[in-house]
Amino acid sequence: MRKLVVGVAGGTGSGKTTISQEILRRAGANNIAYIQHDSYYRDRSHLPPAERGKINFDHPDALETDLLVQHIHLLRQGKTVQVPIYDFTTHTRRPQTKTLEPRPILLVEGILIFVEPALRDVFDIRIFVDTDADIRFIRRLKRDISERGRTLESVVQQYRETVRPMHLEFVEPSKRYADMIIPEGGYNSVALDMVTARIEKMLNGEG
Numbered sequence: 001m002r003k004l005v006v007g008v009a010g011g012t013g014s015g016k017t018t019i020s021q022e023i024l025r026r027a028g029a030n031n032i033a034y035i036q037h038d039s040y041y042r043d044r045s046h047l048p049p050a051e052r053g054k055i056n057f058d059h060p061d062a063l064e065t066d067l068l069v070q071h072i073h074l075l076r077q078g079k080t081v082q083v084p085i086y087d088f089t090t091h092t093r094r095p096q097t098k099t100l101e102p103r104p105i106l107l108v109e110g111i112l113i114f115v116e117p118a119l120r121d122v123f124d125i126r127i128f129v130d131t132d133a134d135i136r137f138i139r140r141l142k143r144d145i146s147e148r149g150r151t152l153e154s155v156v157q158q159y160r161e162t163v164r165p166m167h168l169e170f171v172e173p174s175k176r177y178a179d180m181i182i183p184e185g186g187y188n189s190v191a192l193d194m195v196t197a198r199i200e201k202m203l204n205g206e207g
Contacts, residue, residue, distance in 0.1 A: 009127070114174035
């Protein structure tokens with residue numbers, strides 16, 4: 001079996017994680033090395049907390065994409081990598097890292113993974129999860145308040161000032177690079193059947 005790299009992109013709250021978790025379930029978690037682009041946000045510990053909150057985290061420059069590309073190539077070579085652990089409540093990287101071992105399938109998830117050519121070109125299969133903006137905003141609002149300690153006002157402000165403009169500038173245009181566009185996220189069982197069937201064929205050298 002050769003190593004297969006699958007990318008799952010889409011706007012914030014689109015259902016990327018649901019799709020990724022379903023691929024993990026169907027293909028078997030022991031067959032997949034799973035990476036989230038969010039883990040590669042740049043460390044901002046050198047900045048005062050008040051300054052960290054002003055950063056545009058929805059711009060490609062907020063992420064250390066070069067390191068992710070390097071890790072993907074190493075995993076493809078059969079080498080183990082140390083994935084950063086990012087703390088969204090403090091906007092800093094933790095001292096610890098997560099050890100990730102190579103697997104037959106490398107599954108990469110992120111909003112901006114189809115934006116940078118160097119990252120986009122490493123994928124054998126590119127999936128874009130397409131969900132209406134109002135649904136995505138509601139999901140983000142609930143997640144950021146419950147999981148990341150944000151307030152309603154801060155989530156709305158960030159959405160208006162950076163999330164929505166960056167989605168229109170970077171995320172939405174990157175959809176044209178996808179091999180498959182999946183509406184309805186993880187609830188689209190027909191699309192998931194097609195994805196998993198394609199992954200199995202490619203792993204067995206049939207495509």
